[in-house]
Amino acid sequence: MILKLLxxxxxxxxxxxxxxxxxxxxxxxxxxFMTLFVITCIYAITSMSLNLLIGYGGQISVGHAGFLTVGxxxxxxxxxxxxxxxxxxxxxAGIMTGSIxxxxxxxxxxxxxxxxxxxxxxxxLSIPQIVLNWDGLTGGYSGLAVTKPLMxxxxxxxxxxxxxxxxxxxxxxxxxxxxxxGRAFIAIRDSEVAAQAIGINISFYKTTMFxxxxxxxxxxxxxxxxxxxFVSPNDFIITNSFLVLAMIVVGGLASIPGSIIGAVLxxxxxxxxxxxxxxxxIVIGIAVVLIILFKPDGIVSLFKMNKQKLVxxxxxxxxxxxxxxxxxxxx
Amino acid sequence: MLTFNDITxxxxxxxxxxxxxxxxxxxxxxxxxxxxGAGKTTVxxxxxxxxxxSKGSILFNGEDLIKYKPHQIINxxxxxxxxxxxxxTKMTVMENLLTGLHPLLKKNIFPIALNLPSVKxxxxxxxxxxxxxxxxxxxxxxxxxxxxNLSFGFQKMVxxxxxxxxxxQLILLDEPVAGMNPIETEKISELILRLKNELGxxxxxxxxxMSLVMKVSDAVTVMNFGKKISxxxxxxxxxxxxxxxxxxxxxxxxxxAK
Ligand SMILES: Nc1ncnc2c1ncn2[C@@H]1O[C@H](COP(=O)(O)OP(=O)(O)O)[C@@H](O)[C@H]1O
Ligand SMILES: [Mg+2]
Numbered sequence: 001m002i003l004k005l006l007x008x009x010x011x012x013x014x015x016x017x018x019x020x021x022x023x024x025x026x027x028x029x030x031x032x033f034m035t036l037f038v039i040t041c042i043y044a045i046t047s048m049s050l051n052l053l054i055g056y057g058g059q060i061s062v063g064h065a066g067f068l069t070v071g072x073x074x075x076x077x078x079x080x081x082x083x084x085x086x087x088x089x090x091x092x093a094g095i096m097t098g099s100i101x102x103x104x105x106x107x108x109x110x111x112x113x114x115x116x117x118x119x120x121x122x123x124x125l126s127i128p129q130i131v132l133n134w135d136g137l138t139g140g141y142s143g144l145a146v147t148k149p150l151m152x153x154x155x156x157x158x159x160x161x162x163x164x165x166x167x168x169x170x171x172x173x174x175x176x177x178x179x180x181x182g183r184a185f186i187a188i189r190d191s192e193v194a195a196q197a198i199g200i201n202i203s204f205y206k207t208t209m210f211x212x213x214x215x216x217x218x219x220x221x222x223x224x225x226x227x228x229x230f231v232s233p234n235d236f237i238i239t240n241s242f243l244v245l246a247m248i249v250v251g252g253l254a255s256i257p258g259s260i261i262g263a264v265l266x267x268x269x270x271x272x273x274x275x276x277x278x279x280x281x282i283v284i285g286i287a288v289v290l291i292i293l294f295k296p297d298g299i300v301s302l303f304k305m306n307k308q309k310l311v312x313x314x315x316x317x318x319x320x321x322x323x324x325x326x327x328x329x330x331x
Numbered sequence: 332m333l334t335f336n337d338i339t340x341x342x343x344x345x346x347x348x349x350x351x352x353x354x355x356x357x358x359x360x361x362x363x364x365x366x367x368g369a370g371k372t373t374v375x376x377x378x379x380x381x382x383x384x385s386k387g388s389i390l391f392n393g394e395d396l397i398k399y400k401p402h403q404i405i406n407x408x409x410x411x412x413x414x415x416x417x418x419x420t421k422m423t424v425m426e427n428l429l430t431g432l433h434p435l436l437k438k439n440i441f442p443i444a445l446n447l448p449s450v451k452x453x454x455x456x457x458x459x460x461x462x463x464x465x466x467x468x469x470x471x472x473x474x475x476x477x478x479x480n481l482s483f484g485f486q487k488m489v490x491x492x493x494x495x496x497x498x499x500q501l502i503l504l505d506e507p508v509a510g511m512n513p514i515e516t517e518k519i520s521e522l523i524l525r526l527k528n529e530l531g532x533x534x535x536x537x538x539x540x541m542s543l544v545m546k547v548s549d550a551v552t553v554m555n556f557g558k559k560i561s562x563x564x565x566x567x568x569x570x571x572x573x574x575x576x577x578x579x580x581x582x583x584x585x586x587x588a589k
Contacts (some may be wrong), residue, residue: 172444172445175443175444175445175446176440176443176444179443179446179450179454180429180430180432180433180436180437180438180443180453180454180457181438181440181443183422183426183429183430183433184430184433184438186419186421186422186426186430187419187422187430187433190418190419190420190421190422191417191418191419191420193381193413193417194413194417194418194419194493195402196379196381196400196401196402197379197401197404197405197410197411197413197417197494198405198410198430198431198433198434198493198494198497199402199403199404199405199406199433199434199497200402200433201400201402202402208440212440254421
């Protein structure tokens with residue numbers, strides 16, 4: 001039974017990879033559809049990063065658009081102003097954004113719930129203002145051009161580079177959340193008292209979460225900069241922060257597949273709704289409300305339920321709740 | 332091994348623990364009993380460093396614990412379980428135990444993110460260790476069950492298991508059999524004796540179940556209103572008139588309340 005599931009999982013991943021590889025051919029190399037795909041990748045990375053923080057670690061952030069902006073401007077400055085090559089500039093953008101995440105994370109770990117939400121909201125709101133006003137570095141209103149990598153002359157090859165990077169980042173984040181590190185994050189979310197009692201340094205790991213989350217979001221912002229070839233102050237604003245939040249809530253908190261499902265859904269919806277002004281936000285709003293009401297564990301829980309039915313014989317759950325009696329019967 | 336020197340803990344005007352001194356010798360099962368609200372859990376919370384006493388010192392192997400933060404206590408060799416169960420509710424039994432291994436596992440992000448063979452090996456060893464603890468507690472078949480689906484009795488066992496898995500020198504058990512049926516209670520009392528006899532742990536036990544305390548304890552301290560009112564072997568405290576009076580008092584207030 002378990003083997004069958006594993007096969008299915010492999011099959012799903014295999015199909016996804018094949019789809020990504022043939023996608024440019026499917027859409028006839030259309031710039032619009034390739035951009036739609038890359039934007040989806042950017043949101044997938046961002047929503048996984050945010051889910052690591054919120055879904056796994058229990059630390060809210062409504063300011064992730066700020067990290068996307070920092071990532072985008074980092075590659076712009078590093079590639080155009082400094083003249084660094086792609087393979088240095090992109091990871092450096094992650095490191096620079098991660099450093100900002102550290103600066104945010106250090107004081108933020110002392111804040112809880114609403115206060116942390118407000119603090120990160122403030123960060124997300126202030127980044128576009130800082131970018132606007134620091135025009136010596138950022139070009140202010142007019143934005144900055146990003147020097148596209150010479151190695152990948154066409155958007156066609158750049159597309160594949162970004163697909164590969166997205167797949168690698170998905171794998172890295174998956175490894176992290178499944179590890180002792182990920183368990184420490186979840187422990188902090190579920191019980192800070194118990195987490196401390198078993199030796200988890202709460203403020204250290206909360207800060208670590210912020211750094212990891214902002215590092216990968218910075219890479220996503222960098223991918224955006226390289227793909228579009230241009231960054232400006234209002235590329236990622238507060239509505240984008242809320243959009244990513246909606247992605248993980250709808251897709252599924254504390255779930256990597258859930259993050260990706262949410263990202264795909266909310267990147268593709270505007271494609272169908274953009275011709276009707278204002279309808280996109282309404283559709284997204286309705287989706288969030290419906291999910292919270294009827295499937296609080298997100299769309300991904302639909303799949304998980306099937307899985308549980310396969311693995312668990314029916315009725316076992318009931319037995320467990322009355323564990324005491326079951327024990328009696330055993331002895 | 333563990334020494335309380337004149338510890339006082341205050342919450343606003345309330346003195347929860349009042350000039351308490353006692354000593355837990357290595358390799359013994361030492362029990363603290365007393366009516367509800369006597370300050371027993373507060374004693375544990377001082378050792379865990381969640382509370383800081385306003386007076387006194389807590390020595391563990393000769394070192395004062397007051398200078399440490401809560402997350403550093405486990406590295407000194409002290410683990411604990413909780414009166415009302417503090418599990419990671421969305422995790423499975425296995426994951427809860429693995430999380431208990433936190434102090435012993437490497438947490439370096441780079442090998443973890445790349446899932447290097449060393450990390451895989453460490454993870455496998457950790458799982459083997461978790462299975463050993465589950466075997467000891469007889470809960471192996473629940474390994475992949477979410478702890479929120481378990482009965483309170485089983486949750487208490489997982490809570491104890493999570494404390495045991497790091498092989499502490501001293502284990503603090505806060506009312507381990509509260510909410511358990513007689514058969515589960517019997518199993519836990521056997522487990523506590525095994526912790527001492529086979530694994531060489533020192534056990535500091537808070538418990539209301541008198542038959543359990545009398546059966547397993549080497550020494551007992553009785554608290555009331557934050558103070559130590561009696562101390563000695565189980566038989567000694569059982570026959571101490573002061574103790575009988577304290578417990579009678581509790582019964583009377585219960586009757587009066589109804
Ligand atoms: N964090 C706290 N804040 C205020 N009062 C507390 C706190 N913790 C314990 N107390 C009080 O201290 C007293 C002793 O509590 P506790 O140690 O839990 O008793 P026991 O475990 O013996 O039943 C009680 O009166 C309780 O209300
Ligand atoms: Mg208590």
